[in-house]
Amino acid sequence: METLGAFAILLAFCLAIYAFSASLVGSIRKRAFLIVSGERAVYAVWVLMTTAAGILVYSLMTSDFRLAYVAARSNRAMPMVYKFAAWWGGQEGSLLLWSWLLSTFSVMVLWTNRRKFRDMMPYVIAVLSFTQIFFCTLNAFIEPPFQVLAVGKGVQAVADGNGLNPLLQHPAMAIHPPMLYLGYVGFIVPFAFAFASLVTKQPGEAWIATTRRWSLITWAFQSTGILLGAGWAYAVLGWGGYWGWDPVENASLLPWITATAFLHSVMMQEKKGMMKVWNMVLISATFFLCIFGTFLTRSGVVSSVHAFAQSSLGSWFLGFLSIAVGVTTFMIIKRLDYLKSEAHLESVLSRESSFLFNNLILLASSFAVLWGTLFPVLTEAVMGEKITVGAPFFNKVNIPIGLFLLLLTGVGPLIAWRRSSWESLKRAFRWPTVFFALTIVGLVAAGVYHVYALISFGLCAFVTVTIVMEFFKGSRAIAIKNQMNLLRAMVELTHRNTRRYGGYLVHMGIVIMFIGFTGAAFNKDTTKEVKIGEHIQLGNYDLQVKQVVDGDNPNYSWQRAVIGASKNGTFLEDMTPERRVYVSSQQPTSQVSIRRRLHEDLYLNFASMSQTDPSAAIIQVYIFPLVSCIWVGFYVLLFGTLICLVPSKVKYSYARTEVVGVYAKQAQPTK
């Protein structure tokens, strides 16, 4: 079995090399049969990678402890779901998942475009295959997943495995890595098309139009992955937060930021023919940051609370990255003539300018995050001394950036293309500004003096009003014209231009998330050593420790504190924070108990029993106001993204798009 798996990977590696060279040579020498055989090789690679992945999953499910990977990541007592999730519980399996996803995406791209872009496709395949070669190299030679446990010459199985890390035995964690990987791997598709259009000197925006859905879906996966990670950190890690500016978290955030910038700036290219070089740079940067993120999490270059792998992978990733960056930079410089802007910036008060600032600020943010993440590496190289920066650095830079972005979210969509007059601005922003001011005055009157929080809540009101006004104005016009009710008209309005109104919904999601982030300014916490029967007070809450019970099951033993929570004298419920020790790994973990409400979460952690007094427990209590808004906002964001993916009822065409169509016909005379 394992031999077959290893062999499949090796064969996939060879076929990926073939697909790469056949596509390139076939395209340069104009040999159609080579191109076709290259395409078929891509399908074959997928079959082989699927075989390898299937064998690994089968071994995990059947607890085949002869395999080192299975023995280290799984054990018999684990539920089936986590046996499956153990696929990405370790280094080798994670990389195999990456590789498999890549081959799957390649096949999907190939199939959906099998009759389109005949001139561009060989280069798209070349880019995909080149990356596939790299990951197959890792799978086949550096981190092989099919190593058996051997003593002397005999293969030996252990009686039971180590088990999946208990921290990973959580539903959010079971799907967080694949989501993030889908987001990481997916950006190779827009990148491959961008690169291919550079090579084949495509004049238009064909690559942006074809990969718009890919980019959006991938972006949605990435957002989901990041949010699941945050939710997991909040509910499982038990360090009382959802984001810690840890290198691994930063690694997932970096491509998300550049991708967000990309999703905005392509609109400039589609509508105005501007920022063509910039978009090339952005999509390349996004893809490279995806690879870089995998590199950071998989190589252990920067130490992290996530305590990820230390391995020799680093130099391979760096090699791959430098080749990719080098070739891409060379191609962009060589094709600069084809990327000339078709329009100029006319005014600082214009839609164009708001897009530019959006991009500038997003890039500044990603640069700051990258800088902070790599600070220890940089200072060691330059000054010979390792210095690290912590959360205060990231917060200090990114909070103002976030607030400025929030402002642009409100301003950008309402401001006119080309130039805006002060008069029209006054008209558009009168009500939003009134609500901005009212919110701040109201909050100050209620006793909130935190400056950033005031600005943030004010801006949230500002943006919400602009979005509501947009929906209201548009749907009222439709309602009057077609005599529908307002709600129907709103659906109709959204359906007519899904991109625009879906985008507004995404913005609304971001606003709600910002309300949640701002809640962190009002967090409260306390840690107390309490005996059974004693009380803890925090804010309006009163918590009484009623008893501590323990027990066990085959997977873990547990100890649970039963704590009665009341607020303002009214009893709410019994909460049960728990400590577990997993049998196979002897790893203790905490199960925090959270009472989630929209306006605030009560969060209890059972830290341990006291050493000095065996009858006392150490309980940590936190109040996190508004934190639920983050998750609610995320669902709105996801819903908005889905709306964006629905085709618009009315096709909006621009004069420029037709030019592309004419060229595309000329470019495919062979068809």
Added chain:
Amino acid sequence: MKTYARFTLLVVAIVGTLAWLAASGINESKTYYKTISELKQLPGGEATKRVRVTGDVVPGSIKRDGERVHFQIAEKGHPQILNVVYTGKDPLPDTFRDNAQAMADGKLQADGSFQASSIAAKCPSKYEAAPGGKPAAQPLNGAKPPSMS
């Protein structure tokens, strides 16, 4: 051209502000990596710097005392032991236990102990063993009987 001049001015202002924020953020939170022996030899003037020190948690040394946690860390291959007092607000990570590799951020106190405001811990069984190590060939981390403390 006036538009571009205005634009440049705005961009410079924004980037400048951010750079200033970044610089002050770095100064506020920069933390030096030191080993335990380096930490003990720090000249008096530098002892006020924020330092990140790494070491293995000495078995049996973790003591809780209300909100504070006392423990000792030792450097591999060195006899020196550092007394650490954790005064941070965040709950300690689950991976923090006897023999775990702990990373403490904080400042050296006048009495030679180390006051940590944040602790990160690496558990050897998480994700992967050190390079070259065969994960399953290790004892299954069961050297110590389970303890709930």
